[in-house]
Amino acid sequence: xxxxxxxxEIAVPVRTAYNQWTQFQHFPRFMRTVREVDxxxxxxxxxxxxxxxxxxxxxxxxxxxxxxxxxxxxxxxERPGHRGRVSFAPTPDxxxxxxxxxxIGLNGPAGLVPGVSQVAGRxxxxxxxxxxxxxxGLGEESGAWRGTIRDGRLRRAEAERNVSGVPSWPxx
Numbered sequence: 001x002x003x004x005x006x007x008x009e010i011a012v013p014v015r016t017a018y019n020q021w022t023q024f025q026h027f028p029r030f031m032r033t034v035r036e037v038d039x040x041x042x043x044x045x046x047x048x049x050x051x052x053x054x055x056x057x058x059x060x061x062x063x064x065x066x067x068x069x070x071x072x073x074x075x076x077x078e079r080p081g082h083r084g085r086v087s088f089a090p091t092p093d094x095x096x097x098x099x100x101x102x103x104i105g106l107n108g109p110a111g112l113v114p115g116v117s118q119v120a121g122r123x124x125x126x127x128x129x130x131x132x133x134x135x136x137g138l139g140e141e142s143g144a145w146r147g148t149i150r151d152g153r154l155r156r157a158e159a160e161r162n163v164s165g166v167p168s169w170p171x172x
Contacts, residue, residue: 001103001104001105002103002104002105002117002120003101003102003103003117004100004101004102004103004104004117004120004121004124005099005100005101005102005121006099006100006121006124006125006128007097007098007099007100008097008098008125008128008129008131008132009091009095009096009097009098010095010096010097010098010131010132010135010136011093011095011136012095012096012135012136012139012140013090013094013095013096014068014088014089014090014096015068016096016135016140016141017088017096017098017135018067018068018069018088018096019141019143019144019145019146020131020134020135020138020141020142020143021071021086021088021098021131022071022143022144022145022146023141023142023143023144023145024037024039024045025037025038025039026142026143029134030127030130030131030133030134031127031130031131032051032126032127032130033049033050033051033123033127034047034048034049034127035048035049035050036048040059042062042145042147042149042154043061043062043063043065043149043152043153043154044059044060044061044062045059045060045062045073046058046059046060047059047060051123058075058076058077059075059076059077060073060074060075060076061073061074061075061076061152062149062152063149063151063152064149064150064151065147065148065149066148067146067147067148068088069087069088070085070086070087070088071085071086072084072085073085081104081105082102082103082104082105083102083103084100084101084102084103085099085100085101086098086099086100086101087099087101098128098131098132100124100128102120102124104117104120
């Protein structure tokens with residue numbers, strides 16, 4: 001497993017950063033490697049990624065999610081398998097420290113390539129900078145999903161509504 005950890009400070013409150021992060025279908029608007037995200041159910045997403053000539057899809061299960069705190073996921077596909085955690089913490093100035101931790105299993109020749117962790121870390125850092133620019137530019141979230149997930153199961157139905165007054169899940 002290759003480990004990656006990146007943190008970025010964002011000039012919006014934790015609630016705003018967290019709420020926007022839960023809008024997975026918007027990831028292609030600011031992430032260059034993400035082409036499409038489908039939210040199949042609250043704890044299951046399907047991702048289409050592309051970076052240069054490399055393209056792929058995978059499904060990810062959200063195994064734990066706590067509003068304004070963190071989200072933990074694991075890929076359901078083995079090539080390459082990965083898991084991660086994104087955490088949201090308040091900064092002294094009222095902003096958010098957003099931290100992404102990932103472990104990526106690279107099987108076969110890809111796992112032997114020197115510097116693969118550094119390259120992946122640079123990609124994650126660049127994507128986080130684009131998220132920062134996106135949410136700071138908006139100034140407010142475009143929607144929210146405030147449910148809690150434990151062990152891959154929804155624990156509390158979403159009672160809040162997004163800014164348009166429409167329930168924010170299912171996404172799409």
